[in-house]
Amino acid sequence: xxxxxxxxxxxxxxxxxxxxxxxxxxxxxxxxxxxxxxxxxxxxxxxxxxxxxxxxxxxxxxxxxxxxxxxxxxxxxxxxxxxxxxxxxxxxxxxxxxxxxxxxxxxxxxxxxxxxxxxxxxxxxxxxxxxxxxxxxxxxxxxxxxxxxxxxxxxxxxxxxxxxxxxxxxxxxxxxxxxxxxxxxxxxxxxxxxxxxxxxxxxxxxxxxxxxxxxxxxxxxxxxxxxxxxxxxxxxxxxxxxxxxxxxxxxxxxxxxxxxxxxxxxxxxxxxxxxxxxxxxxxxxxxxxxxxxxxxxxxxxxxxxxxxxxxxxxxxxxxxxxxxxxxxxxxxxxxxxxxxxxxxxxxxxxxxxxxxxxxxxxxxxxxxxxxxxxxxxxxxxxxxxxxxxxxxxxxxxxxxxxxxxxxxxxxxxxxxxxxxxxxxxxxxxxxxxxxxxxxxxxxxxxxxxxxxxxxxxxxxxxxxxxxxxxxxxxxxxxxxxxxxxxxxxxxxxxxxxxxxxxxxxxxxxxxxxxxxxxxxxxxxxxxxxxxxxxxxxxxxxxxxxxxxxxxxxxxxxxxxxxxxxxxxxx
Amino acid sequence: xxxxxxxxxxxxxxxxxxxxxxxxxxxxxxxxxxxxxxxxxxxxxxxxxxxxxxxxxxxxxxxxxxxxxxxxxxxxxxxxxxxxxxxxxxxxxxxxxxxxxxxxxxxxxxxxxxxxxxxxxxxxxxxxxxxxxxxxxxxxxxxxxxxxxxxxxxxxxxxxxxxxxxxxxxxxxxxx
Numbered sequence: 179x180x181x182x183x184x185x186x187x188x189x190x191x192x193x194x195x196x197x198x199x200x201x202x203x204x205x206x207x208x209x210x211x212x213x214x215x216x217x218x219x220x221x222x223x224x225x226x227x228x229x230x231x232x233x234x235x236x237x238x239x240x241x242x243x244x245x246x247x248x249x250x251x252x253x254x255x256x257x258x259x260x261x262x263x264x265x266x267x268x269x270x271x272x273x274x275x276x277x278x279x280x281x282x283x284x285x286x287x288x289x290x291x292x293x294x295x296x297x298x299x300x301x302x303x304x305x306x307x308x309x310x311x312x313x314x315x316x317x318x319x320x321x322x323x324x325x326x327x328x329x330x331x332x333x334x335x336x337x338x339x340x341x342x343x344x345x346x347x348x349x350x351x352x353x354x355x356x357x358x359x360x361x362x363x364x365x366x367x368x369x370x371x372x373x374x375x376x377x378x379x380x381x382x383x384x385x386x387x388x389x390x391x392x393x394x395x396x397x398x399x400x401x402x403x404x405x406x407x408x409x410x411x412x413x414x415x416x417x418x419x420x421x422x423x424x425x426x427x428x429x430x431x432x433x434x435x436x437x438x439x440x441x442x443x444x445x446x447x448x449x450x451x452x453x454x455x456x457x458x459x460x461x462x463x464x465x466x467x468x469x470x471x472x473x474x475x476x477x478x479x480x481x482x483x484x485x486x487x488x489x490x491x492x493x494x495x496x497x498x499x500x501x502x503x504x505x506x507x508x509x510x511x512x513x514x515x516x517x518x519x520x521x522x523x524x525x526x527x528x529x530x531x532x533x534x535x536x537x538x539x540x541x542x543x544x545x546x547x548x549x550x551x552x553x554x555x556x557x558x559x560x561x562x563x564x565x566x567x568x569x570x571x572x573x574x575x576x577x578x579x580x581x582x583x584x585x586x587x588x589x590x591x592x593x594x595x596x597x598x599x600x601x602x603x604x605x606x607x608x609x610x611x612x613x614x615x616x617x618x619x620x621x622x623x624x625x626x627x628x629x630x631x632x633x634x635x636x637x638x639x640x641x642x643x644x645x646x647x648x649x650x651x652x653x654x655x656x657x658x659x660x661x662x663x664x665x666x667x668x669x670x671x672x673x674x675x676x677x678x679x680x681x682x683x684x685x686x687x688x689x690x691x692x693x694x695x696x697x698x699x700x701x702x703x704x705x706x707x708x709x710x711x712x713x714x715x716x717x718x719x720x721x722x723x724x725x726x727x728x729x730x731x732x733x734x735x736x737x738x739x740x741x742x743x744x745x746x747x748x
Numbered sequence: 749x750x751x752x753x754x755x756x757x758x759x760x761x762x763x764x765x766x767x768x769x770x771x772x773x774x775x776x777x778x779x780x781x782x783x784x785x786x787x788x789x790x791x792x793x794x795x796x797x798x799x800x801x802x803x804x805x806x807x808x809x810x811x812x813x814x815x816x817x818x819x820x821x822x823x824x825x826x827x828x829x830x831x832x833x834x835x836x837x838x839x840x841x842x843x844x845x846x847x848x849x850x851x852x853x854x855x856x857x858x859x860x861x862x863x864x865x866x867x868x869x870x871x872x873x874x875x876x877x878x879x880x881x882x883x884x885x886x887x888x889x890x891x892x893x894x895x896x897x898x899x900x901x902x903x904x905x906x907x908x909x910x911x912x913x914x915x916x917x918x919x920x921x922x923x924x
Contacts, residue, residue: 307826307879308856341855417842417856420827 188257190279195257203747204269204280205233213282216291216320218406219358220270222747223463223737224367227271230358232298232320234266234290238279266290291324300331301381303353311408313421317356336381344374345393347413347467348402352384355409361385361401367740368464368733369557371395385409397557399467403453414471415451419443424450428719429663430652432524432645433469434552435562436461436731437654439720442473442646447666449473449646457720458748459658462737466559473646476666480629482641483670493639498671498681505638506685508621509597514541518586518595520609522602523547523564523579525675526650526662528698530566530573531705532679533601537574539688544595548609549580557733560655565645568653568727573706583609590615597621602642602675606631625678627668641672648674649695651717655729659712660721795890803887808872810888811863812910813903814881820851820920821907822882825858829874829883837867838874854920861903865891881916 186197191211198207206222208215218230240258243249250258260279266286281287299321306312338352357376362385366372373391376383387393393401402412424443431438431452438461443451452473454465485501486493496504509517519542521533537545547570550563564570570579587610589595598605598619604626605611616622616635624632625642633639647668653659668674680692692698696714703709708725716722741748761767782788792799803809815821825842843859845852874883886909893899901909 307828308824308854312826340853417825417844420831422831423827 187274187276189274189277190257190260192281192283195255198274200274201744202274204235204237204267204272204274204278206747207274208235208269208280208282215269215282216316216324217270218316218356219360221360221363221404221463224360224363224404225745227359227363228268230298230356231268231294232291233269234287234294235269236262236281236284236286237267237272238262238281239275240277288324291320292326295321295325296330298356299325299329301336301353302356303335303351305354308417309351309354309408310411310416310421311354311405315408316406338382338384343392344387344410345398347471348393348398349411349413349416350385351409351411354407355385356407357383357385358406360404360406361410364401364404365393365395365398368400369395369397371397374401396466396468396555396559397464399470400454400464404463412451419445419450427663427665428455429646429665430565430654430660430721431461431465431469432565432652432662433472433563435560435565435567435655436558437565437652437658437660437721438465438469438558439660440465440470442665444666449476449666455719458737459656459723459734460654460660460721460731461558462734464558464733466555466557469559475628476644476646478628481627481669481672482629482633482639483672484641485671486633486639488637488639498673501638501640502678502681502685505621505623505682506687508623508637509540509686512597512621515543516594516596517542517599518544518546518589518597519599520583520586520601520603520605521545521547521570521574523549523567523570524645525566525569525602526648526652526695527566527569527573527659527702527709528650528695529601529648529674529676529679530569531698531702532676532683532692534574535688535690536599536679536683539683539686542599544582544586544589545574545576546582546586547574547576547579548583548603548605550608554732558731560729560731562655565654566652568655568657568725569651572653572708572725573702587611587615590618593618595619598623600624600626600632600636601679602626604628604630604632606635625675627672640678641668641670642675642678643668643672647672648676650676651699653724654721655727656731657723657725657727657729658721659709659717659724661714661717661719800887807887807889808870808885810865810870810886810891810901810909811868811872811874811883811906812886812888812901813861813883813906814910814913815907816916817912817914819912820854821857822880822913822916823858823861824854824856824880824882825861826856826879828877828879832873832877834871834873835867835869837864837869838862839864851920858903861906863901863906865893865899865901866896880919881913884910884913886910 185200187200188195188197189207191208191213196211205215215233217233220226238260241250241261252258258277340351340353342350344350362374365374373388373393377386378384399412402410424445427442429442431440439455439457441453441455442449452470454461456463484495485498487496487501487504517540519537551561552563554561567579570576602625613635622636623638624636625640627644646665649664650662651659652662699714703712740746813823825840827840830838830840839862840858841860842856845855845857872885875885888909
C-alpha cells in the first residue's frame with residue numbers, strides 16, 4: 179500500500195456513511211460495510227473486465243452547480259447531498275470517490291439484477307440434478323435471491339458442446355457457462371498458460387481451448403474452483419459426492435514446504451476432494467493439481483491397520499501393548515551409540531518434540547531425517563518437498579537435515595549401529611537403504627501409514643497416521659507456523675505418531691503425562707524459545723509468522739506487484 | 749390463537765347417561781346379531797385374501813424406482829432423496845453413463861441404489877423431493893425377509909417394484 183492510498187474518503191452505502199482508503203473498489207467497500215453485491219466475473223485475485231453485469235448498483239455523486247449557481251451546502255457532518263445517476267454502474271471495476279453514494283437495495287438495482295439473471299438463465303440447461311456444482315453454485319444462489327422465479331423464454335435454448343475434455347483433469351460443459359471469463363483470466367494471468375478463450379458471437383459464444391492445445395498445466399484445477407457455475411468440473415471429483423453431504427475441515431497441504439492452506443471435504447471417513455483456502459501469506463487462492471490430487475493413497479489397500487511383530491521371520495498381528503513392550507525389551511539391551519533414530523520432516527512439531535525426548539531418553543547416538551528435494555516450479559511448489567523442514571531444525575535441533583543418512587548407512591554396514599527406529603519414513607524407497615543393509619540390524623522399528631519394503635524388513639511395524647489423520651503444527655518455508663487438523667479417523671488401530679512415541683518412551687521407563695497433542699504444544703512453548711508464550715488458539719486457521727527464513731513464494735511476489743500496479747484487489 | 753371450545757349444555761336426562769348407553773348397546777347388539785347369524789363378515793383371511801384393491805391412490809407403501817416409456821431409468825443420482833430421508837434409509841452410489849450408451853447425454857445415473865426397508869418409515873419425502881419424478885411410493889406394504897440383507901432393496905429390486913410410468917415430464921429428450 180502506498181502512502182497516498184492510506185487517505186480515507188467518505189462513501190455513503192445504503193444511507194450510511196463509511197470511510198475507506200482511496201482506490202478501494204466499490205464492491206470491496208460494500209463488502210466491508212457488510213453489504214454483499216452479487217457478482218460472477220469479479221475475483222479479487224484477477225483483473226476486472228466487468229462483463230457479467232451482475233454487480234450493477236445505483237450510484238450518485240454531489241451535484242455539480244451550473245455556472246452562476248451556488249455550490250451545494252454540506253450538512254453538519256460535512257457531507258454534500260447526493261444526486262443519483264439515472265443509469266447503474268458496475269461495482270467491481272469502479273473505485274470509490276469522495277462523497278459518493280451507493281445503493282445496493284434500491285428498486286433500480288433490484289431490477290438490474292433481475293434482468294441480468296433472466297438473461298443468464300435464458301440459455302442455461304437447468305440440469306442441476308446432475309451438475310456437480312449444485313449446492314455451491316452462484317447461479318443457483320443468486321437466482322433464489324434476485325431471480326424472477328420463472329422464465330419468459332419460450333423459444334428453443336441454444337445447443338452448445340457438452341461434456342468436452344478440455345484437459346486431462348477437466349471436463350467442460352459449454353451450455354452451463356455464463357461467460358464470466360474467470361478461467362480465461364486465471365490461465366492467462368496466474369498460470370501463464372493462456373489456452374482458453376471465447377469463440378463465436380452473441381448467444382452462440384462458447385468457451386474453447388486453443389486448437390491443438392489442452393488445459394493441462396499443473397494449476398488447471400483452480401479454474402474449477404473459481405468457475406461460479408458447473409461449466410468446468412474436475413474429472414477426479416465428477417459425480418463422486420454431492421457437496422452438501424461433505425464436512426469441510428480446514429488444514430494445510432503437506433506435499434511441499436509451502437504448506438498451502440486447504441479445505442478437505444470428507445464424508446463418513448472418506449476424503450472426496452481438496453480445495454485451496456485463501457491465505458494471502460501462503461498460497462493466495464490457489465494450489466497445484468499434483469498436490470490437490472495426492473490423497474487417494476489414504477484409501478489404499480496397502481494401508482497398515484494393526485501393529486505387527488515379526489516372530490520367526492513372519493509378521494504376526496499383535497496388540498499395541500505387546501508391540502511396544504517387545505520394542506522396549508529389544509532397545510533396553512542396547513547402548514545409546516548403537517541406536518539410530520530416523521525421523522521425518524513430514525512429522526509435526528509436536529511429534530518432533532516427542533522424537534527429541536526419545537533421542538534423549540535412549541541417548542541415541544545418531545539422529546536424522548530424510549531430505550526430499552525437487553525443483554521449485556516458480557509458482558507455489560517449493561524445492562523442499564518436506565512440509566516441516568524448519569520444524570526439524572528448530573524442534574529436533576538438526577542443523578542440516580539429511581546429512582547424517584550416509585553415516586548411519588555406514589554405521590549399519592560396519593555393525594556399529596544395531597538398531598534403527600524409523601518414524602514415518604520408508605527407508606528403502608525414500609532414503610536409499612537396501613534391504614540387505616536393513617537385514618544386518620538386530621532391531622528395526624518402523625511406523626508408517628502404508629506397507630512398504632522397510633516394513634517388510636522391520637521387526638516391529640506400527641500403523642502411524644497419515645497427514646489427514648493427525649493434528650499438530652508445522653513451520654513452512656517462509657517460517658510461518660500453521661496448524662494441521664485431523665480430518666478423518668485412521669483405518670483399524672492406527673495411532674497418531676506422537677502417541678506411538680509417547681508409549682515407547684513410557685515403556686522404556688520414562689513417564690510423561692501427555693494425553694493430548696495440545697499438551698505437547700504447551701511443553702513446546704516452554705522448551706523452544708521461538709514458541710514462547712504461544713497458544714494453540716492463537717495460531718488460528720491462517721497461521722502466524724514464527725521465524726525469519728528469508729524465503730519467499732514466487733507467486734505471491736508477482737501478486738504483490740500486480741496489487742501495487744492497481745491491476746487486482748488482492 | 750387459542751380457540752375456546754363450547755361445551756354442549758346437557759339436559760337432565762342426558763346427564764343420567766342411561767339413554768345414551770341404551771342407544772349404544774342397541775347398535776352393538778345389531779352388529780352382534782348380524783355377525784352371529786352370518787349375515788355380515790368383518791374380517792378376512794389375510795394373507796390369502798387381501799385388501800389391496802381397496803387401497804386409495806395416495807397410499808404410501810414401499811418406495812420404488814421407475815423407468816419411462818423409452819425404457820430410460822429416470823433417476824439421475826442427484827442424491828436429494830438420500831439427503832432428505834429422515835431415517836437415512838437410502839444409499840446411492842452415482843456413476844457416469846459411458847459415452848457409447850444410448851442415454852449418454854444424461855451423463856449421470858445411479859451405480860447402486862439401496863433402500864433399507866428396515867429403516868424406511870414410508871414418509872414419502874423421497875417422492876416429494878425428487879426433481880426427476882423417478883421415485884414413487886407404491887402400494888406394496890408387506891415387505892418381509894429372513895435376514896437384514898434381504899430387507900435392503902437394491903436397484904434391480906426397486907425397478908422391479910416400480911415398473912414403467914408414462915406421461916411424465918421428458919426433460920432429457922432432444923427437444924427440451
